[in-house]
Amino acid sequence: MPALATTHSLNDYLKLPIARYREQLKQGNAQSIEVSYTHRSKPYQYSIQLTKTSCNYGGHRYWWLCPKCYQRTSTLYCAGLYVCRHCIGANYGSQLQQPIDRLFNRADAIRQRLGWQSGIAHGIGTKPKGMHHSTYDRLVNEHDRLTSKIWQSTLDKLGCTS
Incomplete structure (x- = not known):
């Protein structure tokens, strides 16, 4: 860590x-x-x-x-x-991030690239004009994977897993 x-x-x-x-x-x-x-x-x-x-x-x-x-x-x-x-003997700022912060930052970077509102609680927007469908699909899939990791991590910390 x-x-x-x-x-x-x-x-x-x-x-x-x-x-x-x-x-x-x-x-x-x-x-x-x-x-x-x-x-x-x-x-x-x-x-x-x-x-x-x-x-x-x-x-x-x-x-x-x-x-x-x-x-x-x-x-x-x-x-x-x-x-x-x-x-x-100092580190880069990214080397000091906690794993959950890395997930949030990557999800926000994807949302920004797609032109969506920041924050994982907001819904999915539309495909930006000029972006290839394959790129859009790849980014949406990565965003979905990251948000599920974030939610799972949150539930694990709260002790809500079965």
């Missing part, structure tokens, strides 16, 4: 994506980026090393090198210093 609220999610940290410096990196052949910021009333100023890889159709892509472990990453997270997600 996933960890509960005692575990931090990556959403709890400030992000520093490499894409933020795209225009600056187009200007030349940068080896590092100078960052300065204040975190919890403490000023920080240091340089973060960069690396680049060649793309299949020409050009190149820049990456951060984590100041702590020197792994290549596209996003750094602020925990005092900007470091990679492995050094922080």
